[in-house]
Amino acid sequence: MNSYKCVTAYEGTRYNGWQKQGNTANTIQCKLEETLSKMIGEPIEITASGRTDAGVHALGQVFHFHCSVELLKDDDGIIFLTEINNFLPKDIRLLNIESCSSRFHARLNAVKKTYQYRIDTSTYGNLFLRNTAHHIASPMDISAIKNGASLLLGTHDFKSFCSNKRLKKSSIRTIYDIHIEEDKSNNLLLFTFTGNGFLYNMVRILSGTLIEIGLGLRTPEQIPAILEGCDRALSGHTAPAKGLFLLHVFY
């Protein structure tokens, strides 16, 4: 049995998210499994670092799979990648493939993830970012956002920032870094979150809360009470999926 670790990038717009679902083949996992199975000639099941919601994008999603065929015998991956990218839909790309230990697990072995939330701050909306950024024309207070972000750093119970009400496992996570960056030449505001793991919708609720701080609807000083309250009703709205990118998974 051979094991492979892959990196994929995709635009989530057209898909019902990452995860294979009973009633639809229109997920990114399905498209990748279909194409890999055809190319390799046996049914392939893949396991990702985590699911992404409908409309969410990835530049560096990681998954693993096993197969009986040795895929990279006389190939450093270039031939395989060129061929599979010819068969994949244009909005899903396979960027890397490498052999890995049969014990490597894309989800269980992930130690750190980076997500980015992109906001288009142009006046009428950049039409070329209509599916890949959240458009907010109203001016935002960047230093307030930075203050709010700094209060989210560290290890907390992030229950207030999780959409899953029936979460049975721990909702304690550590955020190592939140980088708030203005790209003025492209009218972009970027929130980049790095942490040891993120709960369901957590990055989108963190982003929605920071946006509300930027718009003056909340103050940064409310963050500690939101965290302590452990109640989804205390935090901000879930920012739209189309602004969210999974950038990198660390092992």
Next chain:
Amino acid sequence: MNSYKCVTAYEGTRYNGWQKQGNTANTIQCKLEETLSKMIGEPIEITASGRTDAGVHALGQVFHFHCSVELLKDDDGIIFLTEINNFLPKDIRLLNIESCSSRFHARLNAVKKTYQYRIDTSTYGNLFLRNTAHHIASPMDISAIKNGASLLLGTHDFKSFCSNKRLKKSSIRTIYDIHIEEDKSNNLLLFTFTGNGFLYNMVRILSGTLIEIGLGLRTPEQIPAILEGCDRALSGHTAPAKGLFLLHVFY
């Protein structure tokens, strides 16, 4: 009667080009006329600086129109633009509107235009540029392209770079500048053409010819003979529409 000059940006992917056509309402001109007519309450016809082909994009297309209503009475354009952009499809934006002389004509008064051709040089194709750049993974000789471009500058008969075989008017045009730029951090190669006017498909054939020079299929030294020959068969292929942007129209 009131006259207005407008600037619009659009992604051409979903449309059958700029120009209104008998059998389809799916053109950018139609969408703008429909929306303007509804907003203003009378039938509006618009005249652009020139048509763009199906799949070609614009960041700064200019058009003019006349109407009986005074649109910008207590408005510097912001209110009008905000409202119309709410009604327009997300891949068409109106960026500016201003009053102009009733004698202003977007096509006849244009003295200079800038077009850009974008090539995605990434290995497997940047999925976020799949509709807005032409993907070429093979390495290209940039200095050969620059040499070829320099031989295209100035005033020439560009008949060899025109798809319209039955052109009755003059095919003499002046190219003031061709800027060849590598944006290595985004894996882009950009050709930016500024001239007093461009024939049908001219920028795409110029780009196709420069691409063939870059790939070593032609030499820069062939350019003078291609120009002198005045024969479409001598020049390169018509590069795909999706890489082309109308950037700016000068008056």
